[in-house]
Amino acid sequence: MPEVDLVFPRAWVEFVNPADETEVLRCDLTWLTSSYTCIFGQGCPGIYADAPDVGCCTLGAHFADDEDEERVAGFVDQLTDGLWQHRPTGELRREDWVELDDEGERKTRTVEVDGQRACVFHNRTDFAAGAGCALHALAFTLELNPLETKPDVCWQLPIRRTFREVERTDGTSYTEVSISEYDRRGWGPGGHDLDWYCTGNTEAHVAVEPLYLTSAPELVALMGQEAYDELHRHCEAHVRSRSVLALHPADPR
Incomplete structure (x- = not known):
């Protein structure tokens, strides 16, 4: 099937963050109850046709802030040649894996191998330990969740x-935290x-369980445990009662 249109009916839920009354969570139930899952290494053609083996790692990863970069740096120091195909020889320097983009923002370096450019941490298909992110592989070695080791x-x-800061008509305000689908529009004009x-794409909507379950650790990290527990309750209710209009159009169900 071709990629679905980006504009379609969605079901949303809003609730106050149980751990912070100044926040209102606005969550896309259509997306969170879909059967989406990452299919890297399982049929993913990559975001660019000339780099089918590197998934969405073609452009490298921008760091959210200094804390994000420093956290990753601690794990980069633990990468061995057996985990990182493109680990430089000798003493590892920050500039070996960090570069600036055209606007001066810090990100992971990209390297070109056999005509395919990708993040320096991306191990290629000919690597003995297998293709994929070296920091992801390190997480399993350390018995951690990959969200702890990756940007x-x-x-x-x-x-x-x-x-988003929202001003109510009565003069009070709150912070709206939206949890939604990062579709191709999230990449900006690119x-x-x-x-x-x-x-x-239907090809990636093949999970047995819905996204709010398969990505529970990520959602907890983004929302907090109490907010995720409330989201879980709403997702369960939505799955039981949703209409066809609230289904993600890429979901084969």
Whole structure:
């Protein structure tokens, strides 16, 4: 099937964060109850046709902030040659794996191998330990969740968290925290140039369980445990009662 249109009916729920009354969570139930799952290494053609083996790791990962970069740096120091195919020889320097983009923002370096450019931490298909992210592999070695070892953007994608300050008519205000689908529009104008993108394609809607269960650790990290517990309750109710209009159109169900 072709990628679905990005505009379609969605079901949303709003609730006050049980752990912070100044926040209102606004969550996309259509997305969170879909059967989406990452299919890297299981048929993913990559976001660019000329780099089918590197998934969405083609452009490298921008760091959310200094804390994000420093956290990752602690794990980069633990990467061995057996986990990281492109680990530089000799003493590891920050510039070996960090670079600036055209706007001066810090991100992971990209390297070109056999005509395919990707994040420096992306191990290719000919690597003895297998293809994929070296920091992801390190997490399993350390018995950690990969969200602990990878840049924030890597483990959050394709869940999108955004913040908005809302002023009520009575003069009070709150912070709206939206949890939604990071579709190709989330990449900005560059999203138009992607040859393929997963969230709107049926090929990636093949999970046995819905996203709010398969991505529970990521959602807890984004929302907090109490807010996730409330979201879980709403998702369960939505699954029991939703109409056809509230289904994600890429979901084969």
